[in-house]
Amino acid sequence: MNGRPLGKRATIRLLIALTILAWATQTLMHQWGYGADVEVPDGAEPPPAMAPEQFVPAPERAMGGMTLELRSEATVSGSEIRLRQICRWSKADAPALTQPGELVVAHFDGGSPFKTISLDEIRSILRDAGVNVSVIDFAGPTSCTVSRSDVEYDQATSLDQWISAHQPDAAAPAAAAPIVPAAATPVSADASPVKSLRDLLQADLSVRLNLPSEELQVNFNPADEKLLNLCEPQFKFNIDGSYIHNLGDVSWEVLVVTDSGSKKVTIAASARAWQHQLVLATPLSFGQVIRPTDVTQRRLLSDRLADNPEMTVDQVVGQQAARDLQTGAVFTPSMVAAVPLARTGQLVTVTANQGAVSVKTVAKAMEGGSYGQTIRVKNEATNETYEVVLTGPQEGTMGPVASLSGARADAR
Numbered sequence: 001m002n003g004r005p006l007g008k009r010a011t012i013r014l015l016i017a018l019t020i021l022a023w024a025t026q027t028l029m030h031q032w033g034y035g036a037d038v039e040v041p042d043g044a045e046p047p048p049a050m051a052p053e054q055f056v057p058a059p060e061r062a063m064g065g066m067t068l069e070l071r072s073e074a075t076v077s078g079s080e081i082r083l084r085q086i087c088r089w090s091k092a093d094a095p096a097l098t099q100p101g102e103l104v105v106a107h108f109d110g111g112s113p114f115k116t117i118s119l120d121e122i123r124s125i126l127r128d129a130g131v132n133v134s135v136i137d138f139a140g141p142t143s144c145t146v147s148r149s150d151v152e153y154d155q156a157t158s159l160d161q162w163i164s165a166h167q168p169d170a171a172a173p174a175a176a177a178p179i180v181p182a183a184a185t186p187v188s189a190d191a192s193p194v195k196s197l198r199d200l201l202q203a204d205l206s207v208r209l210n211l212p213s214e215e216l217q218v219n220f221n222p223a224d225e226k227l228l229n230l231c232e233p234q235f236k237f238n239i240d241g242s243y244i245h246n247l248g249d250v251s252w253e254v255l256v257v258t259d260s261g262s263k264k265v266t267i268a269a270s271a272r273a274w275q276h277q278l279v280l281a282t283p284l285s286f287g288q289v290i291r292p293t294d295v296t297q298r299r300l301l302s303d304r305l306a307d308n309p310e311m312t313v314d315q316v317v318g319q320q321a322a323r324d325l326q327t328g329a330v331f332t333p334s335m336v337a338a339v340p341l342a343r344t345g346q347l348v349t350v351t352a353n354q355g356a357v358s359v360k361t362v363a364k365a366m367e368g369g370s371y372g373q374t375i376r377v378k379n380e381a382t383n384e385t386y387e388v389v390l391t392g393p394q395e396g397t398m399g400p401v402a403s404l405s406g407a408r409a410d411a412r
Contacts, residue, residue: 065135066093070119072141077150078199081106083125086117086144100131102219103301106146113148128274129301197237197267198228201252204241205271209305217272217301224267230256247271248303272303278311278331284321289339292317295331308332338370341390348377350388352398363388 006014067089074086084101105125106117119142126133198220206213220228230237238255251268281296295316311331322337329335342348342365352359363377369390377396378385388396 065137066096067137067139068093068097070122070138070140070142071144074144074146075149076146077148078196079108079148080104081108081115081117081146083122086146087122100126100129102217103129104217107214108148115146115148116143117146118143128299195232196228197230197235197254197256200232200237200239201228201241201254201267201269204239204252205244205250208241208244209247209273211273215274217274218269219271220267220269227256227265227267234258246305247273270303272301273305274299275302275306276310278313278316280325280327280329280331283327284325286321286324288321290316290319290321290336308334311336340368340370341393342375342396343368346394348388348390349395350377350386350398351396365394 069088071086071088074081076082076085081104082101083103083105086105087101089097089101103125105122106115108115119138123133123138126136201220202213202216202218205211205218206216236257238257240253240255241250244250244252248271249268250271251266253264254267255262255264277298277300279296279298280294282294284290284294292313295313297313311333316331316336318339319336320339322335325335344365344367346365347362348365350361350363352361361379363379363386366376366378366385369375371390371392374387374389375396376385377388386398388398390396
């Protein structure tokens, strides 16, 4: 307006225009937020109302997981009892449970033809093998009685053994136990002259890898099942497993010999073994002494042999940490250091044995050492230097350490 003030009529017009603009803006925002109403022509059906919003649960299978049913009784051939022989599952769960089904859950003891496996044992084995048991629903009885079909046993005692397998804690009356001749006792599969090719291959793998057969889990190709069931002495086998040096994928060259000729075949398998590891339960600092509460044992199924030897509780407890260790670390020899029994400058009690005479003196250590090590000490009174073998905390002897076998135990 070129600097001139608005008139009364122009001001009223401006206010009316701003009011109409604000109303139109508000109406447009309201339609954007909730949608405009749709006009329905006369005679047409109104659109269906939208269903109320609700939570859609996951499929029943995804929430419930897999179902593993334990049988009440089962019959197997051989000394091994696999999970698939005592449990069953649906076809829908087969892709996830086929591989765990090959796990060997137990072995028959000696020549006993019956064995009971509890549901808790199955849970523990699956958990140690790395299977997530939280997604598995266990059904059926709480135990399974497994009988062995390839072991000869006396029929008079079979009922008592079956009852003992069902109730291992029940003591049978002494008068009811029949007298069984020595020739009628059960025949162990290890002592039986009948050996299947499967048993021979597993025994060969156990010897080559220096592992107990009870710790091995060997899965053969199902296509070789008929070949693996061939037994001695009807067939003779020449087994060559010289290429086997570790667990994992293994194979044998087998020459099957019969009266009519021979045939060479290759049998492949996947081998795993149970290993026991010593794991740190609490963090440790460098030089800290390891206590029994600081370690725990763990059992797992591995497809490779450990590069370092397995350490036991006796080898670790009482020693000191060679470096800072975190919780969950698996103990190896490089993580443990011997506790020094003498340090440089400490006084050491030295025992000198000469026949039935024993002389003790005190000397200062010129170097440190642990149990069984030889260090130099100096007698401050005579300025003589000795070499002593440490046998305890600030104790040593000038004789052989082997003669003091109990000193280490006393020192601990």
